Amino acid sequence: MARYNPKEIEPKWRTRWNEASAFKTSADRARPKYYVLEMFPYPSGRIHMGHVRNYAMGDVIARFKRARGHNVLHTMGWDAFGLPAENAAMQTGAHPGTWTYSNIDHMRRELQQIGLAIDWSREFATCDVGYYRWQQKLFLDFWNAGLVERRESYVNWDPVDMTVLANEQVIDGKGWRSGAVVERKKLSQWFLKITDKAEDLLAALDDGRLKGWPDNVRLMQRNWIGKSKGLRMKFRFAGDAKSPDGAGDVEVYTTRPDTLFGASFIAVAPDHPLASSFAAADKGARAFIAECQKAGTSQEAIDKAEKKGFRLPIEAEHPFIGGRRLPVYIANFILMGYGTGAIFGCPAHDERDFDFAKKYRLDIIPVVLPPSADPADVKIVDEPYIGPGALYNSDFLNGLAVDAAIEASIAKIEAMGRGEASTQFRLRDWGVSRQRFWGCPIPAIHCEKCGVQPVPEKDLPVELPEVDAAVFKTPGNPLDRMPEWRNVPCPACAGPARRETDTFDTFVDSSWYFERFATDPAGWAKGPVDKGDCDYWLPVDQYIGGIEHAILHLLYARFFTRAMKDVGHVSIDEPFANLFTQGMVTHATYQDAEGRWLLPDEVIIEGGTARRANDGAPVRIGPIEKMSKSKKNVVSPVDIIEKYGADAARWFILSDSPPERDVEWTDAGAAGAWKLVARIWETVEPYAGVVGACDLSAAPAKASADLRRATHATVAAVTEDIDHFRFNKAIARIYEFLNALKKAGDADGWAKAEALSALIRLIAPFTPHLAEECWEVLGGEGLVCNAPWPTVDPALLAKDEVVLPVQVNGKRRAEIVVAASADQKATEAAALGDADVRRHLEGLTIRKVVVVPGRIVNIVAS
RNA sequence: GCGGGCGUGGCGGAACCGGUAGACGCAACGGACUUAAAAUCCGUUGAGGGAAACCUCGUGUGGGUUCGAGUCCCACCGCCCGCACCA
Numbered sequence: 001m002a003r004y005n006p007k008e009i010e011p012k013w014r015t016r017w018n019e020a021s022a023f024k025t026s027a028d029r030a031r032p033k034y035y036v037l038e039m040f041p042y043p044s045g046r047i048h049m050g051h052v053r054n055y056a057m058g059d060v061i062a063r064f065k066r067a068r069g070h071n072v073l074h075t076m077g078w079d080a081f082g083l084p085a086e087n088a089a090m091q092t093g094a095h096p097g098t099w100t101y102s103n104i105d106h107m108r109r110e111l112q113q114i115g116l117a118i119d120w121s122r123e124f125a126t127c128d129v130g131y132y133r134w135q136q137k138l139f140l141d142f143w144n145a146g147l148v149e150r151r152e153s154y155v156n157w158d159p160v161d162m163t164v165l166a167n168e169q170v171i172d173g174k175g176w177r178s179g180a181v182v183e184r185k186k187l188s189q190w191f192l193k194i195t196d197k198a199e200d201l202l203a204a205l206d207d208g209r210l211k212g213w214p215d216n217v218r219l220m221q222r223n224w225i226g227k228s229k230g231l232r233m234k235f236r237f238a239g240d241a242k243s244p245d246g247a248g249d250v251e252v253y254t255t256r257p258d259t260l261f262g263a264s265f266i267a268v269a270p271d272h273p274l275a276s277s278f279a280a281a282d283k284g285a286r287a288f289i290a291e292c293q294k295a296g297t298s299q300e301a302i303d304k305a306e307k308k309g310f311r312l313p314i315e316a317e318h319p320f321i322g323g324r325r326l327p328v329y330i331a332n333f334i335l336m337g338y339g340t341g342a343i344f345g346c347p348a349h350d351e352r353d354f355d356f357a358k359k360y361r362l363d364i365i366p367v368v369l370p371p372s373a374d375p376a377d378v379k380i381v382d383e384p385y386i387g388p389g390a391l392y393n394s395d396f397l398n399g400l401a402v403d404a405a406i407e408a409s410i411a412k413i414e415a416m417g418r419g420e421a422s423t424q425f426r427l428r429d430w431g432v433s434r435q436r437f438w439g440c441p442i443p444a445i446h447c448e449k450c451g452v453q454p455v456p457e458k459d460l461p462v463e464l465p466e467v468d469a470a471v472f473k474t475p476g477n478p479l480d481r482m483p484e485w486r487n488v489p490c491p492a493c494a495g496p497a498r499r500e501t502d503t504f505d506t507f508v509d510s511s512w513y514f515e516r517f518a519t520d521p522a523g524w525a526k527g528p529v530d531k532g533d534c535d536y537w538l539p540v541d542q543y544i545g546g547i548e549h550a551i552l553h554l555l556y557a558r559f560f561t562r563a564m565k566d567v568g569h570v571s572i573d574e575p576f577a578n579l580f581t582q583g584m585v586t587h588a589t590y591q592d593a594e595g596r597w598l599l600p601d602e603v604i605i606e607g608g609t610a611r612r613a614n615d616g617a618p619v620r621i622g623p624i625e626k627m628s629k630s631k632k633n634v635v636s637p638v639d640i641i642e643k644y645g646a647d648a649a650r651w652f653i654l655s656d657s658p659p660e661r662d663v664e665w666t667d668a669g670a671a672g673a674w675k676l677v678a679r680i681w682e683t684v685e686p687y688a689g690v691v692g693a694c695d696l697s698a699a700p701a702k703a704s705a706d707l708r709r710a711t712h713a714t715v716a717a718v719t720e721d722i723d724h725f726r727f728n729k730a731i732a733r734i735y736e737f738l739n740a741l742k743k744a745g746d747a748d749g750w751a752k753a754e755a756l757s758a759l760i761r762l763i764a765p766f767t768p769h770l771a772e773e774c775w776e777v778l779g780g781e782g783l784v785c786n787a788p789w790p791t792v793d794p795a796l797l798a799k800d801e802v803v804l805p806v807q808v809n810g811k812r813r814a815e816i817v818v819a820a821s822a823d824q825k826a827t828e829a830a831a832l833g834d835a836d837v838r839r840h841l842e843g844l845t846i847r848k849v850v851v852v853p854g855r856i857v858n859i860v861a862s
Numbered sequence: 863g864c865g866g867g868c869g870u871g872g873c874g875g876a877a878c879c880g881g882u883a884g885a886c887g888c889a890a891c892g893g894a895c896u897u898a899a900a901a902u903c904c905g906u907u908g909a910g911g912g913a914a915a916c917c918u919c920g921u922g923u924g925g926g927u928u929c930g931a932g933u934c935c936c937a938c939c940g941c942c943c944g945c946a947c948c949a
Contacts, residue, residue, distance in 0.1 A: 216866060220944055223865070228948075254949060307947080338948045351863085352947055426948055550944085655887070656874050664874070668888060728875075732886035805882040810930050812882055850929050856881045860929050
């Protein structure tokens with residue numbers, strides 16, 4: 001018997017698939033379509049186990065759907081712009097483009113070793129001019145449609161690297177690379193108006209359009225969008241006073257207008273215009289605002305920060321109570337980005353306002369009476385009251401419940417012309433400007449005379465200039481230092497002007513790549529996407545990726561698709577019909593006595609203790625964590641493929657844990673998967689030719705009912721499990737089937753041929769190379785990747801007899817065998833006639849017999 | 863703090879709609895083969911008791927509903943994830 005050798009067999013089948021163009025997307029639109037997509041990778045240069053898991057899952061689905069008769073779209077590309085390429089340029093002097101494309105080449109070779117059923121003819125990288133030029137076109141379309149805005153906004157500015165940092169690049173208030181204290185800086189930025197779509201992005205989460213999404217992701221998006229209903233209203237300054245810049249009032253936003261009678265102060269954000277207006281002539285205010293801006297933006301800093309305010313020399317009038325004047329503060333806990341950047345404080349019924357009022361000894365006036373409380377007893381001492389109740393101390397609102405009081409006060413304020421009902425969102429517009437070289441240039445030109453002008457479509461693409469890698473040694477965006485690229489004539493007046501040097505956030509690149517994949521490459525030069533192709537393929541039927549993209553990427557892509565619909569490129573608004581978020585790949589960590597992390601390869605484990613491989617020094621086994629370079633708890637997929645083959649790697653990574661949970665990579669598990677591969681081969685090899693020699697469509701032999709039942713039951717279960725993303729269970733069923741097959745040594749040849757033929761097609765999505773080799777040996781027709789999925793004969797699943805447990809007083813005491821068709825009476829009689837049951841009933845009186853046909857019998861006796 | 867999820871053998875996990883808890887895999891142990899080891903194959907494996915047939919206990923803890931609870935309800939404990947001064 002020839003030992004199975006994946007090193008020879010796996011490349012052989014990949015070559016055959018290529019020669020047969022087996023996975024080229026078919027133009028056949030008669031078959032039902034199925035678009036399976038995994039989040040495309042950043043081309044770091046090497047694949048990791050997370051990729052293997054992600055793409056193995058998608059590949060199982062893709063191969064399964066092909067076998068089930070679907071026209072499948074399954075593609076691969078590269079999310080290729082972004083910071084790491086510039087960092088590499090800084091460190092190694094390689095041009096970001098050179099570095100990126102060489103990584104892509106390397107990573108493609110590694111990915112292809114996994115044996116994915118992918119149509120590589122649709123591959124592209126987002127840094128291809130052929131891709132990003134159409135992104136520029138989309139941006140211009142959005143601009144025309146009013147979905148683009150340019151305005152000032154605060155950014156995290158790293159003064160050493162001279163660049164803007166994303167929030168996650170700010171660690172404890174310092175730049176992640178330079179370590180410099182990050183400043184808040186106001187810059188003109190480009191925004192996509194995602195808030196225009198907030199209402200629909202929210203509505204779709206609940207109206208069934210995203211019923212194929214996990215609840216937790218929908219919930220996270222709902223919270224992120226953060227809709228609230230309330231009131232916007234103006235507080236006039238008392239005594240006709242004005243702020244230094246002439247404002248006579250301040251507009252606040254509240255979701256609790258019912259508590260207006262409990263208002264005891266007004267607070268505005270440090271960057272509110274009113275604050276700036278006073279700060280211009282007030283050193284104290286200036287100092288206070290500066291202090292607020294310095295405070296860390298980290299969660300911890302916010303958590304610990306004490307509420308502080310700066311009293312402005314002005315007071316506001318209460319809208320309902322003549323003569324009540326409210327002090328006005330600048331307060332560090334008010335956010336300019338939400339509502340109007342100003343609030344009225346009601347300390348009795350809001351924790352933050354309560355803290356603030358305590359500190360500054362402001363009035364605490366209760367206005368909501370808890371249910372069945374006596375107004376005389378109610379005192380707000382240690383904490384505010386947030387719960388429901390009826391209004392009191394509140395004039396025309398007295399006696400109303402909170403909800404009714406909210407409505408009543410909004411109506412009153414509206415009638416007074418002092419404000420109006422208003423819906424607010426937490427979601428902000430999407431700032432897409434990045435002061436970076438390695439990204440898609442934003443197609444705009446700044447002219448001193450004409451202002452900001454779009455680049456005319458005929459001048460697209462705005463290509464990134466060829467640069468010497470040395471430019472990356474200087475901090476900042478090289479595009480700013482390239483007058484020959486930057487200086488261009490104004491498209492409107494032909495006068496001197498300069499290009500926009502910001503490039504797009506890379507989330508823009510990944511917001512429409514799936515629509516590009518759906519477009520036949522023959523149409524790639526004609527437009528961003530082909531609408532007809534998109535109408536056929538979209539939405540993506542199954543999207544698979546990490547939970548870390550639950551909010552940003554998925555929300556941006558949902559917005560982008562709506563925007564593309566607005567300007568006529570696609571017809572859908574939800575791009576992903578079904579979403580699956582897979583868990584991480586983890587591994588134990590190892591540290592030596594000095595605390596240095598060790599690679600799993602450097603460690604030998606025996607009997608629960610670990611030693612260093614080269615010198616036997618003791619090693620501490622640490623917790624199981626997500627594989628990461630920093631902790632060195634990584635296993636290279638390429639090494640595993642070298643050792644066990646891609647099929648074993650695919651099998652193991654799908655077998656151990658449910659796909660949505662984390663999976664722990666262990667060498668024992670990988671070795672176990674390899675054993676399975678070898679075992680299937682050894683099971684199949686003695687039967688060379690039987691499938692080809694046997695007419696499986698002919699009348700089946702009568703014998704071997706047990707094996708046939710096992711075959712058909714396994715096919716039914718595995719089909720169901722794959723359909724529901726339960727790969728671990730599908731694999732368990734296949735193991736059971738193998739065990740059954742082994743025990744069926746005396747089954748007849750026809751039934752065995754049927755069993756083997758089914759087995760190979762069931763494993764084909766998981767271990768495609770092994771399946772092809774087995775299929776060929778068995779004499780199956782063509783490639784197994786083109787073979788139809790095995791069918792189930794439901795008649796074979798039924799059993800003549802069933803084994804039923806019998807309980808006495810809820811405890812299992814015996815098993816009886818009855819005909820599957822036995823009715824309640826017959827089953828009860830069989831149970832009561834059983835010797836073990838009788839023994840347990842001795843001396844007892846039967847009170848009741850519960851018979852659940854096909855399930856259980858329970859005899860209640862006392 | 864708010865929101866969501868999860869607690870089952872030595873480990874990963876299974877258990878449809880409340881119906882034989884622990885499928886399947888890993889590890890461990892015993893045996894076969896071998897000069898030996900590896901690989902492979904056969905068997906055992908929730909805990910306790912018993913020579914055995916069997917019996918008792920057992921799904922984080924404490925209650926409850928039910929003929930019957932891992933599954934449903936209440937309270938508590940622990941862990942994980944998301945958001946976090948959003949007015």
